[in-house]
Amino acid sequence: MNHLRHWLAALLIVVPACGGPSVDASAIPELPSVSAGDVATVLEGSEQPVVVNVWASWCVPCRSEAPLLERASEQFDGEVRFVGLNVRDSQDGARSFIAEFFPDAPIEHWFDSAGDIPVELGGSRAVPLTFFYGPGGEMIDLHTGVLDERTLALGIDELLAGG
């Protein structure tokens, strides 16, 4: 039993000490800074449904839902537009995050250093946050907190069904 405790203690020390992975973000361009007006204009002009995911590199749940968003953006490429809105972050942090989680995903990423845009769009300052917009910019749904596969799939299904 003592052996087990020692191993567990060692594991608890070693695992966090492994630290974050080193990723090469040099291939990722700077994210364009946008205003709430810019975002609203894009949403209103979009003929496709749009999923806007609000994220930050310091947000642990954002890392957890990133693989889902990557998978969904690839699966619905051409049918649904995916936008990542990076908030209250640094360009370096955001680019490293994209290099690690969305290197090739068809997701446009925008930069909102003040983090006010989600509030102006009708959301909150919580991160992560996901807006589901129909064509023309009508907000169909807003999900606060980390996404699970069912929620994301249902949200996209509603967009494609015209709900």
Next chain:
Amino acid sequence: MEFTLLGSAAIGVASLYAMLRWEATRGNVLECSRDLWDVALTGIVAGVFVGRLAAMIGDGVNPLSNPADILIVRAGVSTGFAALAALATVAWIGRGEAWVVVDGLAAGALAGLAGWHAGCLTREACLGTVTDLPWAMTQNGSTIGRHPVELYAAGLYVLAAIGLALYRKRSLPAIGVSAGVGLAAAGAIRLLTEPLRPSLSSGPLLWYALAMVVGGAVVVWRLRVARAAT
């Protein structure tokens, strides 16, 4: 921070507890020397932990470099690996009387799954694919009717759990048969309802089919062993 998943988990665990108590009062688990409630809880924790790790690795997220992500259970748990880990844990804790332990937990596990699926009501996550049926439910702010697929699953699990508990009491099945029936029923119900769930993939259908096959094989095997012994 959301705690709705916790609500579903609490309903699932409460259902498991209620079924274990009911079975105990009916004398269904008298031959088991272990506290099935403790065993079940340990199995659940081990299953969720391993299932989460498997989901992270499957999604390309390194659990060693992102250890805190393990706690974000909502982002995904691999059902198949979770079930395997839970079963392995239960069998290991119950070593020496593993069949008695898994038999004793079978109906409780089905009831727990029923509670977990019914817990969708606490997090507005019951909806499945589009339908025109009169009992269709709609998402908030939407006009599109959808199958309440999680409630279908919950209903089927309740029926399976009660059916298995009654069968155990009335027919006194051979040792190991209840576990096989429970596993096969769990797989069959998921396999049956999966096509009605919106998903980014086809879902772990193979795991569910495997559970059915393995459960069925266990039933046949344990019946043969019992027959040979008599």
